[in-house]
Amino acid sequence: MTNVADAIVSDQPDSFAWGVWNKRHPVLIKQIQEAFPYPAEARGNLDALLKETLSGTIQRLPVDAHDYALWEEWDRGWYGGSWLSAPFLWAESFFYRRLLEAVGYFRPGAWRGIDLFGPAKRAELDTQAVETELAALDDVAGLGLAEQRRALLLAALWGNRADLGFRITAAAEGPATDLVADDSGLIWSLLDTAEDPVVHLVTDNSGRELLADLILVDHLLATGAAARVVMHLKPQPYYVSDATGADVLDVLRRITRAPGTAAKTGQRLWAALADGTISLRTHAFWCAPLSFRHLPADLAADLAPATLTILKGDLNHRRLVGDRAWPPTTQFAELTAYFPSPVATLRTLKSDVAVGLTPPTVARLDATGTAWRTSGEYALIQVRR
Numbered sequence: 001m002t003n004v005a006d007a008i009v010s011d012q013p014d015s016f017a018w019g020v021w022n023k024r025h026p027v028l029i030k031q032i033q034e035a036f037p038y039p040a041e042a043r044g045n046l047d048a049l050l051k052e053t054l055s056g057t058i059q060r061l062p063v064d065a066h067d068y069a070l071w072e073e074w075d076r077g078w079y080g081g082s083w084l085s086a087p088f089l090w091a092e093s094f095f096y097r098r099l100l101e102a103v104g105y106f107r108p109g110a111w112r113g114i115d116l117f118g119p120a121k122r123a124e125l126d127t128q129a130v131e132t133e134l135a136a137l138d139d140v141a142g143l144g145l146a147e148q149r150r151a152l153l154l155a156a157l158w159g160n161r162a163d164l165g166f167r168i169t170a171a172a173e174g175p176a177t178d179l180v181a182d183d184s185g186l187i188w189s190l191l192d193t194a195e196d197p198v199v200h201l202v203t204d205n206s207g208r209e210l211l212a213d214l215i216l217v218d219h220l221l222a223t224g225a226a227a228r229v230v231m232h233l234k235p236q237p238y239y240v241s242d243a244t245g246a247d248v249l250d251v252l253r254r255i256t257r258a259p260g261t262a263a264k265t266g267q268r269l270w271a272a273l274a275d276g277t278i279s280l281r282t283h284a285f286w287c288a289p290l291s292f293r294h295l296p297a298d299l300a301a302d303l304a305p306a307t308l309t310i311l312k313g314d315l316n317h318r319r320l321v322g323d324r325a326w327p328p329t330t331q332f333a334e335l336t337a338y339f340p341s342p343v344a345t346l347r348t349l350k351s352d353v354a355v356g357l358t359p360p361t362v363a364r365l366d367a368t369g370t371a372w373r374t375s376g377e378y379a380l381i382q383v384r385r
């Protein structure tokens with residue numbers, strides 16, 4: 001059994017995690033302040049939160065917060081200490097909860113329930129890139145099953161980077177060199193050999209990523225690769241653009257508004273939601289600061305019967321394998337053996353965690369001399385059956 005590696009923390013000035021707090025979050029907070037005419041109190045709260053994360057100590061939620069008890073349950077002894085010395089996963093997750101507190105997202109009043117990332121999510125759906133992607137579905141419809149599967153799986157994968165279009169030609173090009181692990185064959189063999197395949201999809205970002213996810217879900221259902229799909233969504237705005245139930249509706253309307261194949265896809269998705277072939281679920285634990293080793297019993301029981309659970313994105317991957325400084329050749333199957341169902345992860349690499357890579361792949365990546373773990377240039381499909 002592999003020794004447990006150290007949790008990733010943010011206190012090294014040359015580290016990726018340190019940069020998230022010191023470079024990324026100040027910009028994020030400014031963007032939020034510019035996107036909404038929040039009253040002075042909320043603006044001040046946002047400034048104070050930023051200051052607290054950079055030079056203060058981690059303060060609890062106010063005792064009257066509706067989820068105060070939950071955050072006490074998730075407490076691992078980090079309150080009162082420095083944000084940068086706490087595990088990156090725990091602290092970053094709590095930061096997003098504190099952002100909602102700063103703008104009164106859960107508090108009575110006019111700002112209640114207003115998604116602070118909503119403008120960015122909606123803007124992405126209005127881009128030419130989305131129009132092009134939806135039009136490309138007409139071409140995908142003309143491909144054979146294997147090429148369709150490849151194109152739509154890669155679209156869902158690279159949608160996580162959200163700056164690439166559908167890779168319709170990818171199947172013809174063979175395995176992309178920027179795919180550092182590719183177990184996609186296992187996904188299809190698991191689904192094709194199951195009696196009544198049920199897929200659980202744990203979503204990540206809204207916008208183009210969710211759009212590609214929904215199109216993949218439609219394809220799974222339309223081709224019989226899945227008899228039913230359960231989509232898991234965040235109960236509240238999280239890690240910038242994570243998908244909520246409201247986002248599914250926005251994306252679905254966008255797909256349905258497009259002409260051609262896309263409109264038909266949208267109509268099928270709509271009907272599948274209405275008749276329960278697709279169900280939407282959410283759970284507080286999707287916004288918890290802990291790894292999936294701590295899945296609560298009800299969520300584990302929900303996932304256990306799945307033929308396959310597909311996890312999207314970087315954060316879900318971090319939570320699956322543990323946000324730790326694992327040697328990159330650590331066995332993926334070993335680290336994920338605890339998960340209640342067969343599991344696949346579709347992830348572009350946007351943080352320091354890397355596991356399940358072969359020694360030649362690690363050597364090739366290291367030889368690039370680039371920040372391959374965090375640049376978003378590389379992606380992986382890893383599966384444990």
Ligand SMILES: O=P(O)(O)OC[C@H]1O[C@](O)(CO)[C@@H](O)[C@@H]1O
Pocket residue numbers: 020092160204205239312313314315316318350351
């Ligand atoms: O949307 P994704 O793919 O989960 O990416 C979120 C990632 O972005 C970061 O917040 C900062 O890059 C990572 O810590 C996190 O894992």
